[in-house]
Amino acid sequence: MQTLTDPVAVARALIRQPSVTPDPGGCQQLLGDMLAQLGFAVTHLPFGEGAERTPNLFARLGGQGPHICYAGHTDVVPPGAEEDWRFPPYAAECVDGVLYGRGACDMKGGIAAFVAAVARRVAQGAALDGSISFLITGDEEGPATYGTRKVLEWMQAQDQVPDYCLVGEPTNPKVLGDMVKVGRRGSLNARIIVQGTQGHVAYPHRADNPVHRLLTVLEALRATPLDNGTQYFEPSSLQVTSLDVGNGATNVIPAQAEARLNIRFNDLHTGAALQGWLETVCRQHAPRARVEVQVSGESFLTAPGEETHQLVQAIKQVTGREPCLDTGGGTSDARFIAQYCPVSEFGLVGASIHQVDEHVALTDLEDLARIYETFLKGVGV
Structure with a gap:
């Protein structure tokens, strides 16, 4: 003892x-x-x-x-x-x-x-x-x-x-x-995959550049703060952690682009609600986008x-x-x-x-x- x-x-x-x-x-x-x-x-x-x-x-x-x-x-x-x-x-x-x-x-x-x-x-x-x-x-x-x-x-x-x-x-x-x-805070990891149409950079009208669409999606997500915080929580934060195309050529519009992001969110949100918001924004700017979400913990x-x-x-x-x-x-x-x-x-x-x-x-x-x-x-x- x-x-x-x-x-x-x-x-x-x-x-x-x-x-x-x-x-x-x-x-x-x-x-x-x-x-x-x-x-x-x-x-x-x-x-x-x-x-x-x-x-x-x-x-x-x-x-x-x-x-x-x-x-x-x-x-x-x-x-x-x-x-x-x-x-x-x-x-x-x-x-x-x-x-x-x-x-x-x-x-x-x-x-x-x-x-x-x-x-x-x-x-x-x-x-x-x-x-x-x-x-x-x-x-x-x-x-x-x-x-x-x-x-x-x-x-x-x-x-x-x-x-x-x-x-x-x-x-x-x-x-x-x-x-x-x-x-x-809760933590949500998301992967956004935008499909496009591959093509030659000299003929962009024959392609659909997924990088441009993805950048528009990301800017729309970042444009408006999620909230201003609460009594015990600081404002929720969305951070883009990766942007990948995998394109080794300089004269090819790629067929796909993807981004990864993390949201640390307070008690004004749930993981499900944030996933719905991500999907809505993606549909507005990239209808063929796919959103994969993993919530490691709710606030x-x-x-x-x-x-x-x-x-x-x-x-x-x-x-x-x-x-x-x-x-x-x-x-x-x-x-x-x-x-x-x-x-x-x-x-x-x-x-x-x-x-x-x-x-x-x-x-x-x-x-x-x-x-x-x-x-x-x-x-x-």
Whole structure:
């Protein structure tokens, strides 16, 4: 128990278990053993088959409400060239008050802080007034097909859906206490393929130039802003990411041109509505165009309530900073959780994630554990 109350010791133990997505190494088994030691009922939930088989873990302590769930992932991105690291990426070296290692911030350090927070609550000897659970996937950094979404489906079937979920992703840009994520923008990727009629450039009247039509489509899409933002969201953004023709000749009008774009959208839109808008604009300017759309996540917002208030108060108490409530950045597994219960995100400083020499200050690990512990007390668990 003594070791589990120390977030640095827990983080070092987890980092020393290489777990590049979706290979769990021994990381999830180690975490499960730690939670079992604290009295959690631990269920390992591998989903998928063959190369897609994904390790997941659900653990719960207590059986009554309020039920607070902590969500995260044990998988990490590859370290790259290990010789470029100051220390081996899985050695978990501590030097001058800093812990180095792949996953130190994203997000084994965050998991360690929550384990330590719960261990301290258990060590106090009082019975929990509610219950605490862990939803841990091994496929957040990958396609996320058999990770958090599948665990949530299992949780719903087993009547294990929490009252509130806290995701421990590294949300702070510069300093611990900067930012709490209370939502995320949606993300839509689109491919627009415009068919034309090939011909000689000297006889354009005999051809139909798809490049010209595509450029007209793109300009029409860009001409009017999607919106001006909302209380918690910045304006939606459409960005053209690729324009391809594949034409190696200078005197030939091509038969086809295509573009790719991404829309990061706020809570004024849905993926389906945006797809309809794209298709309408394309029909107006390029009737033979084809639009292919993939929505990787819808926008969502957890309206600030008691749990978010208690999280902010805990951050203020430990760090002296009042975090802003933000919805920017990329997507996370919170987009899946939001379909089941209110969810917010708060973790470590993310400046070094996915980089060589990923690292975290030891003081930040301790402060995050104190924040999580104070939060649990604040919500009555």
